[in-house]
Amino acid sequence: MNPSWYWPTPNGKPPLTAVLSVVLPIAVLVLTASTVDMSTNKVFYALPRMLDFTQHLWVMPDWHYLPQLGKKMLETVEMTLLATALAVMISMPLGILAAKNASPNPWIFRMTRDLLSFIRALPELVWALVFVSALGLGPLPGIMALALVTVGFMGKFIAESIEVVDFKAIEGLESTGCTKFQSILYAMLPQAVPDFIGSLLYILDHNLRAASILGLVGAGGIGYDMVMSMRLFNYERIGMIALSIYALVTLLDRLSDVFRQKAIGGILNVH
Amino acid sequence: MAYISLREVCKVYPNGYCALKNINLDIEAGQFIAVLGPSGAGKSTLLRAMNALDPATQGEITIDGVTLNKKNYRKIRAHVGMVFQQFNLVDRLNVMTNVLVGRLAEHSWLSSLFYLFPKMDYQIAEAALREVDLLDKAWSRADKLSGGQQQRVGIARALAQQPKLILADEPIASLDPKASEEVLKLLRKICSEKGITIIINLHQVEYAKQYADRIIALNAGWLVFDGSPEQLTAAKQAEIYGTTYEETSHEPELVLAHT
Numbered sequence: 001m002n003p004s005w006y007w008p009t010p011n012g013k014p015p016l017t018a019v020l021s022v023v024l025p026i027a028v029l030v031l032t033a034s035t036v037d038m039s040t041n042k043v044f045y046a047l048p049r050m051l052d053f054t055q056h057l058w059v060m061p062d063w064h065y066l067p068q069l070g071k072k073m074l075e076t077v078e079m080t081l082l083a084t085a086l087a088v089m090i091s092m093p094l095g096i097l098a099a100k101n102a103s104p105n106p107w108i109f110r111m112t113r114d115l116l117s118f119i120r121a122l123p124e125l126v127w128a129l130v131f132v133s134a135l136g137l138g139p140l141p142g143i144m145a146l147a148l149v150t151v152g153f154m155g156k157f158i159a160e161s162i163e164v165v166d167f168k169a170i171e172g173l174e175s176t177g178c179t180k181f182q183s184i185l186y187a188m189l190p191q192a193v194p195d196f197i198g199s200l201l202y203i204l205d206h207n208l209r210a211a212s213i214l215g216l217v218g219a220g221g222i223g224y225d226m227v228m229s230m231r232l233f234n235y236e237r238i239g240m241i242a243l244s245i246y247a248l249v250t251l252l253d254r255l256s257d258v259f260r261q262k263a264i265g266g267i268l269n270v271h
Numbered sequence: 272m273a274y275i276s277l278r279e280v281c282k283v284y285p286n287g288y289c290a291l292k293n294i295n296l297d298i299e300a301g302q303f304i305a306v307l308g309p310s311g312a313g314k315s316t317l318l319r320a321m322n323a324l325d326p327a328t329q330g331e332i333t334i335d336g337v338t339l340n341k342k343n344y345r346k347i348r349a350h351v352g353m354v355f356q357q358f359n360l361v362d363r364l365n366v367m368t369n370v371l372v373g374r375l376a377e378h379s380w381l382s383s384l385f386y387l388f389p390k391m392d393y394q395i396a397e398a399a400l401r402e403v404d405l406l407d408k409a410w411s412r413a414d415k416l417s418g419g420q421q422q423r424v425g426i427a428r429a430l431a432q433q434p435k436l437i438l439a440d441e442p443i444a445s446l447d448p449k450a451s452e453e454v455l456k457l458l459r460k461i462c463s464e465k466g467i468t469i470i471i472n473l474h475q476v477e478y479a480k481q482y483a484d485r486i487i488a489l490n491a492g493w494l495v496f497d498g499s500p501e502q503l504t505a506a507k508q509a510e511i512y513g514t515t516y517e518e519t520s521h522e523p524e525l526v527l528a529h530t
Binding site for chain 2: 181190191
C-alpha cells in the first residue's frame with residue numbers, strides 16, 4: 001500500500017541531517033557503553049547503598065555548626081562575586097578582540113581566541129591547585145583560579161554575542177563616517193547587551209557551584225567543610241551544607257530571572 | 272564641474288557578478304534625483320559606491336571636488352548622509368542617541384567611549400528631530416517606534432551629519448503608503464529648503480515622476496535613461512522594466528515526488 005504521510009522535503013524522505021542526529025547519538029552510546037563500564041546491573045545493585053546513604057541524612061542537624069556554616073557560605077558567595085566581577089572587567093576588551101567583526105586584525109583575533117581556549121582548557125580545580133601551591137591556602141588562590149577560567153568563558157561568550165549582532169545597525173553607523181571603535185561602542189555593544197546579561201547570569205550560577213567545591217584543594221569556600229564531613233561520615237553537617245548550597249543556587253536563579261526580564265525589556269538602557 | 276561626477280564607474284563583486292557597467296553621470300547640487308530600475312539592476316550598488324560602503328572596482332567618483340579613494344572614505348562619509356530601506360538604527364538605543372550618532376565622526380575616541388556629547392551636538396540633534404517632527408519621541412527606544420517613525424529617525428541621523436548630500440536607498444520599500452508619502456514629502460522638503468542634494472532609489476515610477484527633478488534608470492548595470500520626469504514616457508518605462516517581465520514570466524512548476 002502506498003503510504004500517505006511524507007516529510008516536507010522534495011522527495012518525501014526525511015533529511016539526512018535529521019536521521020544522523022538521531023542515529024549517531026544512539027550508535028555512540030551502544031559503542032562506548034562497554035568501555036566506560038556502564039552496566040545497568042551495577043547501578044541496580046548499588047541502589048540499596050544509595051538509599052542507605054540518603055537515610056543517614058535524616059538526622060538532627062548539628063546546630064553548633066551553624067555559625068561556621070554561615071561564615072563559609074558567605075565566603076563562597078564573596079569569592080563568586082569578586083571573581084566574576086574581576087573576570088567581566090578583563091574579558092570585555094578580550095571579548096571584543098576575539099570577535100571576528102570587531103577585532104582590529106585577523107592575527108589579533110586568532111591569538112585572542114587561542115589564548116581564551118588555553119585558559120579554558122584546564123578546569124578551575126586544576127588552576128586552583130596551581131595557585132594554592134604558589135600563594136598558599138585560602139580564598140585568594142580560589143578567586144584567582146575562578147576569575148581566570150571565567151575570563152576564558154566570558155571572553156568567548158562576549159565574542160560570540162558580538163559576532164551575531166545584526167549587521168544593519170553597524171552599517172548604519174559606518175555610513176556616517178565614524179571609526180570602527182565607535183561602531184563597536186555604539187552599534188555592537190548595545191545590541192549585544194541581552195546576550196551579555198544571559199551569559200553573565202549563567203556564569204554567576206556556574207561560579208557559585210564552582211566556588212563551593214574549590215575548598216577541596218584548600219582554595220577557600222564551603223568546599224573544604226563539605227569534603228571533610230563526607231570523609232568523616234559527619235551526616236549532621238552534610239545535609240546542612242547541601243541544603244544551604246541548594247538554597248543559594250535557587251535564590252540566585254530566581255534573582256537572575258527577574259533581572260533578565262528587566263534587562264531585556266529595556267529598563268537597563270543607556271540614558 | 273558638477274557637484275557629483277561618476278566617470279566610467281564599474282562594480283564587479285568578488286563572485287564575478289558585474290553590478291555596474293561603465294556609468295557616466297553628472298549631478299548638480301541641490302537636485303532631487305530618483306533612480307529607477309528593476310530589482311537587481313544596480314540601484315543600491317550605485318548609491319553604495321558613492322559613499323564607498325561598496326566601493327567601485329573601476330572608474331572615478333568625485334563628490335564636491337574630492338575624489339573617493341581608500342584613504343578618504345570616512346572623511347567623505349562624514350558629510351554624506353545615508354537612509355536605508357531597513358532604517359539601520361541601533362534598536363536598543365534611544366532616538367536621541369541614534370541621531371547623535373550622526374555627530375560621532377567629529378569626535379575623538381575618548382569622548383565616544385563615555386557616550387558623552389557636547390551641548391552643540393544636542394542642539395543639532397534637536398533641530399534634526401524637530402525637522403522630522405519626532406522631538407516628542409526623543410527618549411523612546413528606537414525599536415518601540417513604528418516603521419515610518421523609525422525611517423524619520425534615520426533621516427534625522429543623516430541630517431545631524433549636516434550633509435550636503437543624502438543617499439536614500441529604497442527608503443519607502445518597507446513602509447505603508449501613508450508613511451511612504453510622509454517620508455518622500457519630508458525628503459523633498461529637505462532638498463528644497465536646505466538645498467541638500469538627494470539621490471533616492473525608488474520602485475514606484477509615479478512617486479519618482481511626482482517628486483523628482485531628474486530621473487535616472489538602470490537595468491542590468493547599464494544606465495538606460497537619464498532625463499526629466501516629463502521625458503519618462505510610457506514607452507520608456509516599458510523599455511526600462513521590459514526585459515525583466517519576460518524573465519519572470521515563466522514560473523517553475525512545483526515538483527512533487529510524493530505521488
